[in-house]
Amino acid sequence: MPVxxxxxxxxxxxxxxxxxxxxxxxxxxxxxxxxxFLPQGARIRQVVLAGALLACFGCVLIWGKAMLFGQPPMARPLFTQVAGEVRSVQAVPAQAMVRAMIRPIARPDLPATIRVNIAEVDVPAGLGAGAVIRFRSRLMPPAQPSLPGGYDFALRAYFLGIGATGKALKPVEVLKASNAPPGLRARLFSHILSRVDGPAEGIAAALATGDQGAIADADAEAMRRSGLAHLLSISGLHVTALIGAVIFLLMRVLALSRRAALDWPLMMIAGAGGALAGIGYTLLTGAEVPTVRSCVAALLVLGGLAMGRDAITLRLVAAGAIVVLVFWPEALVGPSFQMSFMAVTALVALGEHRRFRAFATARDERRWRKAARLLAVTLATGFAVELALMPIALFHFHKAGLLGAFANIVAIPLTTFVVMPLEAAALLMDSVGAGAPFWWLTRQALDLLLAIAHGVAGSPMATMLAPTTSAAAFGIAMTGLLWMLLWRGRMRWWGAPPLVVAMALALLAPAPDLLVTGDGRHVAVRTADGMAILRDRAGDYVRDSFSESAGFDGALSALADHPAARCSDDLCAMHLTGGGRKWRLLFTRSKVRIDRDPFEKQCADADIIVSDRRLPRWCRPRWLKADSRLLRRTGGLSIDLRSGEVHTVLQPGDAHPWIAPAAGWPRPQLYRRSRPASLP
Structure with missing residues (x-):
């Protein structure tokens, strides 16, 4: 059904x-x-009929939700003054700002909800839910991927109801102060940050609230590279630990009463208490997809145990997936849903295999053999999860962890049995003013967790890199992987050939020779020495985007320093070999108007020209002119000179509602100053 x-x-x-x-x-x-027309009672008849109807229902479901509940993006950037009501405020200490969701007042030309960033130093008193503020901002449509295969914030923003984003410029005036107290999640987040110092504070806050805004970028990247990022997302590990702890405590406390121990169904009562705790924790942490999936699965497990059924089965995973897909169908294309459910499916499928179950079953044996068996089971499950998540990680993040199984052997027990109990005890003891010792212990344990993450992430074998993977290869990989995990017996191995072929296509795919962002300002060129970037003052986000899309893990050098490039203040030209020929590339670097005669000759001599401005029609390179006029229709570009393939962010005729129409953008500005097009 969920498939x-x-x-x-x-x-x-x-x-x-x-x-x-x-x-x-x-x-x-x-x-x-x-x-x-198939024989009645045959399983193939049921499979085809149910599968076809469910596939049709899935398409209609997401189509209907997009039309009824989505928020179309702004048609064009706009610098304006906004007065609006604050719907919510989220602190992001790691970036020294807060994010506010604003409902504009008396502005029918603006979307129903906009998201603005406010620097910490500009946050006024009285800012909170229900406040009315006024500020100036340059509002933009939610960002589309800057490069093919990049993160599509526009899609996510459409279903979140965000129609524009921007930064509030000072002064931010409060026309009506908020009289609503901060929510429980916000108060808990601030309380933990005040009790834990150093890099551990962001991890501690994320484990309790699911808000990762206080985690430093370096620590978040180390957690991702080491395969420990799942610890930061409130999912099965956290929900299970909480529900298990609540059930254990309720059982122990209720058993102190003789009458309760003899006459009451303690397991049912404790299970109900654990279920309520899981639901409350899910709501507290924002009800993200992994948390909802984990909560639904935990409730089904408790229900199965109450009925005396074997609860940990693939039907459990399927039920959780159906609930998520019915209420949040857009989650399907996000890495959170895919990695969460694929990891659990791999674990359950491995646990259901008769040979693995026979090996992992507890038995009477010496302690060292029991410890060795437990270690082997842990490593096997870790490797199974890493292999199952590899195609997803390569498609979305262009990198996959290789040492995560080893890191999780220490990190998961440390988080489950040390960090979370210590943090829970610290929060409990804070009610009587005695939580300081527990917070100190929590910080030491989290520092150890971060040390493990940075140590594993620093290894040259920590991750496997790959350039942008095609959607076709990803689809083939998912089909083969699901076939292997869902079938039983020898038929499951029929999914191995397509999975192997898809992984080979992803890992052996040629890296692009030229990458161009959607605004045309930033260009990266693959050279024999690595990757060179046109504007060496580009920020970390742009550099990371280039590195991930190209599958490159080194430092990006300046194109102007490359021996094959000749650069002035206005233009940069270089020769690049690819596909058995030499390509002459030309890039603009300034907004200054260039005289026609020399520039027309430069255009005619170039095979490819890239510019963030609108170039005149008489500028005609031999092969491709990627100026602002073209890039508004295509978005970012990925060019392979060996095959002559050009991949774009936007596809012709794409009618998905989160894509802003290019026709609504303003005309390019005119340039009045003039400078000769001289190259050294």
Whole structure:
């Protein structure tokens, strides 16, 4: 059921236009009608009929939600003064700012909700939910991927109801102060930050509230590279530990009463208490997809145990996936949903395998053999999860962990049995003013966790890098992987060939020779010495985007310093070999108007020219002119000179509602100053 439902949802995201969405639904209904001619009572008839109807329902479900609840983006950037009501405020201490969701007042030209960043030094008194503030800001449509295969914030913002983003410029005036006290989550977040010092404070706050805004970028990157990032997202580990602790404590406390121990169903009562604790924890931490999935799974486990059933099965995972897909179908295309459910599916499928279950079953044996068996089981499950998540990590992040199984052997027990109990005890003891010793111990344990993360992340074998993976290869990999995990017996191995082929395509895919961001300002060129960037003052976000899309883990050098490049203040030209020929590349570097005669000759001699301005029609390179006029229609570019392939962020005719129409953008500015197009 979840596979068929997810196939319909995925079809809506993959197919570009409403006509094709409608055609997909008609095709699925026709398959369903075809199934009616199959023999009655046959399983294939049930599979085809149910699968076709669920796929059609999935496409209609996400289509309907997008039309009814999505927020279209702004058509063009706008510098304006905004007065609006604050819906929510989120502190981001790691970036010295707060994020506020604003509902503009008396501005029908603006989206219903905008998100603005306010620097900590500019945050006025009285800012909070319900406040009315006024500020100036340059509002932008939510950012589309800067490069092919990059993170699509515009898609996420559309379903979150965010139509524009910007930064509030000082002064930020409070027209009406908030009289609502901060929510429990915000108070808990601030309290933990006040009790824990150093880098550990962000980890401590994330474990309790799910808010990762206080984690430094270096620590977050180390957790990702070491395969420990799942500890920061409130998911199965945290929910299970909390519910298990609540059940254990309730059982012990209730058993102190003789009457309760003899007459009451203690397991049922303790299970109900654990279920309530899990639901409360899920709501407290923001009800993200991994948390909801974990909470649903935990409730199903408790229900199965109450009925005397084997609760840990693939049906458990399927039930959780159906709940998430019905209420949040857009989550399917996000890495959180994919990695969360794939990891759990791999663990349950491995646990259901008869040979693994026979090996992992507890038995009477010496302690050292029991410890060795437990270590082997832990390593096996860790490797299974790493292998299952590798295609997803390569597709979304262009990197996959290789040492995560070893890091998790220490990190998971440390988090589950040391950090979380200490933090819970510290919060409990703070109610009587005696939490300081527990907070000190919590900080020491978290410092050890960060030391493990940085140590593993610093290894040259910590991650496997790959350039942007095609959606086709990713789809083949997911099909093969799901086939292997969901089938039983020898048929499961039929999924191995497509999985191997897809992984080979991803790992052996050629790295792009030229990367261009959607605004045309930033360009990265692959050279024999590594990667060179046009503007060496580009920020970390741009550099990281180039490195990930190219599958490159080194430092980006300045293109002007490369021996094959000739650069002035206005232009930069270089020769690059690829596909059995030499390519002449030309890039603009300034906003100054260049005289026509020399610049026209430079254009004619170039094979590819990239510019963040709108170039005149008489500028005609031999192969490609990627100026602002073209980039507004294509978005960022990835160019492979060996094959002559050009990949774009935006696809022709893409009618998904979060894509701002290029026709609504303002005309490019005119340049009045003039400078000769001289190159050294």
């Amino acid at each position: 068929a439902l997810g196939a319909g949802i995925a079809a809506w995201f993959i197919l570009p236009s409403a006509a094709q969405w409608f055609a997909f639904c008609c095709a699925m209904l026709s398959f369903g009608c075809t199934a009616l």
